[in-house]
Amino acid sequence: MDLSDSPAEAEFRAGLRAWLAEVLPTLPAVPPAHDWPARRRYDLGWQRTLYDAGYGDVHWDAPPAKRLIFLEETERAGAPYVGAGFVGLLHAGPTIAAEGTAAQRARWLPPILRGEEIWCQGFSEPDAGSDLAALRTRARRDGGHYVVSGSKIWTSHAEVADWCELLVRTDPDAPKHRGITWLALPMDAPGVTVRPLRTLAGSAEFAQVFLDEVPVPVGNRVGAEHDGWRVTQVTLGFERGTAFAGEVVACRRTLAELAAEARRNGRWDDPALRRRLGRLHAEFRALWRLVQWNVSAAEASGGVPGTGGSVFKLAYSRARQELYDTAAEVLGADCLDLDRPWTSERLSSLSYTIAAGTSQIQYGIVAERILGLPKGR
Amino acid sequence: MRFRLTDDQRALRDAVRRLLSRRCDPAVLRKAAEGPPVLDRELWRALGAVGVFALRLPEAEGGAGLGLPEAVLVFEEAGRALLPGPLVATHLAAASVPGAATGETVVTAVAGGLVEWLDAADVVCGDAAGAVPLRSVDPLTPLHRVRGGRGEPEPGGTRDAGDAARAGETRDAGDAGGMRPDPLAVLLTAAEQLGSAVRSTGLAAQHARTREQFGRPIGAFQAVAHLCAGMLVRTETARAAVYAAAVTADPVDIAAARLLADEAAVRCARDCLQVHGGMGFTWESEVHLHLKRAWMRTRRGGEVTQSEEVLAGGLLVDGG
Numbered sequence: 116m117d118l119s120d121s122p123a124e125a126e127f128r129a130g131l132r133a134w135l136a137e138v139l140p141t142l143p144a145v146p147p148a149h150d151w152p153a154r155r156r157y158d159l160g161w162q163r164t165l166y167d168a169g170y171g172d173v174h175w176d177a178p179p180a181k182r183l184i185f186l187e188e189t190e191r192a193g194a195p196y197v198g199a200g201f202v203g204l205l206h207a208g209p210t211i212a213a214e215g216t217a218a219q220r221a222r223w224l225p226p227i228l229r230g231e232e233i234w235c236q237g238f239s240e241p242d243a244g245s246d247l248a249a250l251r252t253r254a255r256r257d258g259g260h261y262v263v264s265g266s267k268i269w270t271s272h273a274e275v276a277d278w279c280e281l282l283v284r285t286d287p288d289a290p291k292h293r294g295i296t297w298l299a300l301p302m303d304a305p306g307v308t309v310r311p312l313r314t315l316a317g318s319a320e321f322a323q324v325f326l327d328e329v330p331v332p333v334g335n336r337v338g339a340e341h342d343g344w345r346v347t348q349v350t351l352g353f354e355r356g357t358a359f360a361g362e363v364v365a366c367r368r369t370l371a372e373l374a375a376e377a378r379r380n381g382r383w384d385d386p387a388l389r390r391r392l393g394r395l396h397a398e399f400r401a402l403w404r405l406v407q408w409n410v411s412a413a414e415a416s417g418g419v420p421g422t423g424g425s426v427f428k429l430a431y432s433r434a435r436q437e438l439y440d441t442a443a444e445v446l447g448a449d450c451l452d453l454d455r456p457w458t459s460e461r462l463s464s465l466s467y468t469i470a471a472g473t474s475q476i477q478y479g480i481v482a483e484r485i486l487g488l489p490k491g492r
Numbered sequence: 493m494r495f496r497l498t499d500d501q502r503a504l505r506d507a508v509r510r511l512l513s514r515r516c517d518p519a520v521l522r523k524a525a526e527g528p529p530v531l532d533r534e535l536w537r538a539l540g541a542v543g544v545f546a547l548r549l550p551e552a553e554g555g556a557g558l559g560l561p562e563a564v565l566v567f568e569e570a571g572r573a574l575l576p577g578p579l580v581a582t583h584l585a586a587a588s589v590p591g592a593a594t595g596e597t598v599v600t601a602v603a604g605g606l607v608e609w610l611d612a613a614d615v616v617c618g619d620a621a622g623a624v625p626l627r628s629v630d631p632l633t634p635l636h637r638v639r640g641g642r643g644e645p646e647p648g649g650t651r652d653a654g655d656a657a658r659a660g661e662t663r664d665a666g667d668a669g670g671m672r673p674d675p676l677a678v679l680l681t682a683a684e685q686l687g688s689a690v691r692s693t694g695l696a697a698q699h700a701r702t703r704e705q706f707g708r709p710i711g712a713f714q715a716v717a718h719l720c721a722g723m724l725v726r727t728e729t730a731r732a733a734v735y736a737a738a739v740t741a742d743p744v745d746i747a748a749a750r751l752l753a754d755e756a757a758v759r760c761a762r763d764c765l766q767v768h769g770g771m772g773f774t775w776e777s778e779v780h781l782h783l784k785r786a787w788m789r790t791r792r793g794g795e796v797t798q799s800e801e802v803l804a805g806g807l808l809v810d811g812g
Contacts, residue, residue: 116498116501116561116735116739117493117494117739118495120493121493183493370807373807374804378808389804390800390801390804392803392804392807393747393751393803393804394751394800394803396744396748397733397748397751397752397803398729398752400733400744400745400748401729401730401732401733401736401752402729404495404733404735404736405728405732407493407495407736408731408735410493411494411495411496412496415496426724426728426729429725475714475718478714478717478718478721478722479714481721481725482711482718482720482721483717485724486693486700486720486721486724487697487701488697488709488712488717488720489708489711490712491713491714
């Protein structure tokens, strides 16, 4: 058990820290949340900056421990996160890298790494959420094309995306996991309509995408026809690996800010509040150690994120909601003021036990794959 | 960063697990729980012989020269096996009390206003004068209460030696029963709690896989499966906290480990009992022994509020 950096890791950390100190003051101002074109430019610009400095592929090629240092240091320094680049860098890109042909890798990966193209994810459907394999968006072969009809939902960054990693049903007669195919859909193809969805936090983070007889070249298929479910599993593993590591660093900073605010406004004198903050401190310290534990395990197993990601996500999503409930207690009446950042963060935190696999789905994964309990439902 | 067990650490853990599965299996424990607890001196010497007590002593002094991470792995196994006896106190006295390192001398300590195994021990650290026996909820751990707050940590705060002197109190050189709980004792207790949580989770999952109702294993029902999965989440979160505290020995990390490990041990034992249904409520079941021991261990670290205050204060010092 060793929590310290190896010489190579220490060198990487020091170099990154120095570079961040130099480059962050030169970044443009963060655009407002509703200005999608500006957010696209900003997020792509940051990825380009990383690429030019040699950090563009850190999410893919670096060993897990190095990736963790990258996430930790960029968050500590207040650098931007992947933003609209999330799906390309953390879902679609790794999938294409693992399952795509040489020509597909050459076509799609460099623009993701250079900050030129944005991807979105077309997995969930109105009637296929937790039961993703029940998806019904149809694709029928017509010569050199698939013709796709259906609709996708909870599609983040759809408004500004160039590409969509799309799961479609190519064989309606096969068992549900076997008739699915993975396609790269160009978002400017005829028949694609994007309708923004407003979240309970008031933001327009995601959208519903309608597909009406959309032609997709057969060459845009990654993996074999009907083999899309297996191809997808690569992607989901990445999502539950280190995706939230930077956020744990951010939550620990928020917790310290809560304590400072409580001292300022006098609520620190309430021992019940101090106890609650103390417990949260214990949990977020442990969550960071759990990330390190999972990353070390992934490194030992050749970089494959394991089921430890489900354990982490269950504990983290609950702790994050508790963090912002405690923030409301620190704020007092101001917890109802949407101009206090913690108020909107409290609203956003409500999605954490739902998105990327609900807590109930995660409990099922833990019960079946770690504890070996029989398949239920 | 390599935050995982080394091959040597894995081998040590497995060796201790094998020894304890031979000497301290559930059938032996259940039998022991039928009568008044008796400290097994032969087992104590066997533990000494494999180095449980001398683990962290330098090799020149007959120890194994290992560190806190190894000690934590050993105590996790002890907690998993429900090993009875004042293990933590004897381990911590290995350097200062003759015979403790080999298991010849059994050492106990005042902690949290209580003394475990006072009559069976050869040496007691802390001021146990006037201690009176109580009818212990844990059938495998005899307890004495220390009267008048002497030699125990104060609820909600700590007193320095000056305060103690002004109050006319004395403190022994061993100091395990001093004004504040020894952080190492708190950490090793957390490791035992972790082991207990691991065992409760394993017992619950095993029962859920094999016990059938309504024509299928009860683990096929989500209400039961999710209860078991929640136990694993608490246990693994506590494991990360306990192992990290063993590496850093940082007081804030130790406080975090204590809170999470206490919670994991107690709540996993409760949930394990629930999964076992009526069988879990019987004396023959192993389940209640884990719950009772876990309750007993939560008292060793002093008041919970103290640990929470340490963690809250930590937020102001270094930004967490």
